[in-house]
Amino acid sequence: METILIVDDEKNYTLILSAILEEEGFETLTANSGNEALEILKNSDVDLVLTDMKMPLMDGIELLKNVKEKDPQLPVIMMTAYGTVEKAVEAMQKGAYSYILKPFDNESLIVYVKKAVHMYAVVKENRHLKNSMSSMYSFGNIIGKSKPMQDVFEIIAKVAPTSATVLIEGENGTGKELVAKSIHFNSTRRDKPFIAVNCSALSENLLESELFGHEKGAFTGAVSMKKGRFEMADQGTLFLDEIGELSQSLQVKLLRILQEKTFERVGGTKTLSIDIRIIAATNKILKDEVKKGNFREDLFYRLNVLYIVLPPLRKRAEDIRLLTEHFMAKYAHERKTGVPIKGMDQKAERLFYEYKWPGNVRELENVIERTMILCPGDIITVDDLPHNFKENAYNALHLNGIPANAKLSETLINIEQQMIKRALKISNNVQAHAAKILGIGKSGLNQKIKKYKLDINSKK
Numbered sequence: 417m418e419t420i421l422i423v424d425d426e427k428n429y430t431l432i433l434s435a436i437l438e439e440e441g442f443e444t445l446t447a448n449s450g451n452e453a454l455e456i457l458k459n460s461d462v463d464l465v466l467t468d469m470k471m472p473l474m475d476g477i478e479l480l481k482n483v484k485e486k487d488p489q490l491p492v493i494m495m496t497a498y499g500t501v502e503k504a505v506e507a508m509q510k511g512a513y514s515y516i517l518k519p520f521d522n523e524s525l526i527v528y529v530k531k532a533v534h535m536y537a538v539v540k541e542n543r544h545l546k547n548s549m550s551s552m553y554s555f556g557n558i559i560g561k562s563k564p565m566q567d568v569f570e571i572i573a574k575v576a577p578t579s580a581t582v583l584i585e586g587e588n589g590t591g592k593e594l595v596a597k598s599i600h601f602n603s604t605r606r607d608k609p610f611i612a613v614n615c616s617a618l619s620e621n622l623l624e625s626e627l628f629g630h631e632k633g634a635f636t637g638a639v640s641m642k643k644g645r646f647e648m649a650d651q652g653t654l655f656l657d658e659i660g661e662l663s664q665s666l667q668v669k670l671l672r673i674l675q676e677k678t679f680e681r682v683g684g685t686k687t688l689s690i691d692i693r694i695i696a697a698t699n700k701i702l703k704d705e706v707k708k709g710n711f712r713e714d715l716f717y718r719l720n721v722l723y724i725v726l727p728p729l730r731k732r733a734e735d736i737r738l739l740t741e742h743f744m745a746k747y748a749h750e751r752k753t754g755v756p757i758k759g760m761d762q763k764a765e766r767l768f769y770e771y772k773w774p775g776n777v778r779e780l781e782n783v784i785e786r787t788m789i790l791c792p793g794d795i796i797t798v799d800d801l802p803h804n805f806k807e808n809a810y811n812a813l814h815l816n817g818i819p820a821n822a823k824l825s826e827t828l829i830n831i832e833q834q835m836i837k838r839a840l841k842i843s844n845n846v847q848a849h850a851a852k853i854l855g856i857g858k859s860g861l862n863q864k865i866k867k868y869k870l871d872i873n874s875k876k
């Protein structure tokens with residue numbers, strides 16, 4: 417049953433309207449001031465606000481403004497007396513659904529109310545669909561409707577509750593850390609630490625003490641005992657990013673932790689036990705690294721208990737629009753103008769689809785964040801996109817192998833020469849035949865051959 421909020425400072429009037437509308441099968445709530453109405457709206461689901469225009473303290477227009485801030489699509493009907501029609505027009509401009517002149521007959525009121533309520537029912541249905549779609553197309557804050565991403569969501573849901581080691585493969589910026597976090601926060605370890613280490617960011621010695629910690633005096637500068645990341649992650653999850661960069665000696669130590677769940681701090685003799693889940697990630701194909709002898713096979717199998725591949729963005733173009741909208745909403749607060757972005761024009765969208773996104777989702781996110789700051793209007797055009805992105809995107813748009821920054825005259829000469837060479841080859845260097853293939857005169861061809869010094873052995 418739909419609920420109508422009736423607002424009028426004349427109490428009797430609200431009661432009469434309430435009776436009329438309840439007779440029609442609506443549920444009603446009544447308020448005798450704008451503030452009272454806003455209080456009700458905070459706690460109840462309302463499908464329509466029917467308000468008087470002239471009220472002390474907060475008038476109908478002011479109330480309308482507040483309602484629209486809460487829900488821009490909730491319909492508001494203004495009841496107004498003859499003298500205040502101009503105000504009613506102003507209300508319409510500010511987003512009122514309609515106005516009705518007092519005194520009105522019950523039938524007209526009911527027609528207006530039914531129309532508005534019906535319109536809002538459609539809005540609510542769309543919202544519901546959109547919500548259920550967005551939960552289909554996301555797993556926590558990981559977005560994706562493409563088949564490979566849907567498969568990833570399924571695997572995360574299955575592996576998260578276990579404590580199994582997971583290996584995630586994917587190019588930079590494809591969301592490996594996001595997936596690792598999602599596994600952690602959907603596991604029973606969610607209240608324990610999630611610790612991330614980038615194995616390529618530190619030299620071997622530093623990484624060793626970072627991972628395993630060190631005892632006081634273990635090396636110059638080790639002035640006190642320091643716990644390593646393994647200890648910090650005890651009972652939680654340790655995310656080892658860029659695992660393919662781990663040195664051979666650290667690979668051995670990691671293997672021991674995975675097998676025995678024990679280790680010693682650098683410079684220490686005491687064996688420590690830990691309970692951690694390891695999630696490893698790499699932008700290399702680890703199997704190939706094993707074949708090349710760069711990565712231990714036994715460690716590879718220990719890590720690869722469960723395997724997740726995140727495909728590059730260029731291979732899941734159907735996610736681009738969804739991710740773009742997601743990041744537009746995420747960075748909407750960065751808009752200095754306050755004008756909300758409605759979307760992107762066709763040209764900009766095409767560029768997004770054709771671009772190869774070497775930096776994957778991270779690059780897309782950065783482009784959108786900067787565009788949200790730069791774009792003055794409500795539609796993103798190519799002009800609003802960050803300069804260096806446009807340069808990259810256009811340079812990447814090869815036209816039959818011709819880069820976007822190629823000069824026309826040079827390119828035409830190059831193509832002309834290639835076509836002549838090909839025609840000569842096909843015609844076994846018979847110029848008359850080659851000219852026919854090219855659709856030009858024999859003497860014209862001969863001139864070009866001389867100009868470009870293309871063939872000295874040709875048969876006339």
Ligand SMILES: Nc1ncnc2c1ncn2[C@@H]1O[C@H](COP(=O)(O)OP(=O)(O)OP(=O)(O)O)[C@@H](O)[C@H]1O
Pocket residue numbers: 557558559560586587588589590591592593594595657699739777778781
């Ligand atoms: N599917 C996705 N949905 C929403 N945001 C995503 C998605 N994939 C990546 N991101 C965002 O892109 C950025 C990069 O993601 P993340 O750091 O997880 O990538 P990565 O693969 O671990 O990168 P690297 O290999 O460079 O460490 C983050 O801000 C992340 O939130």
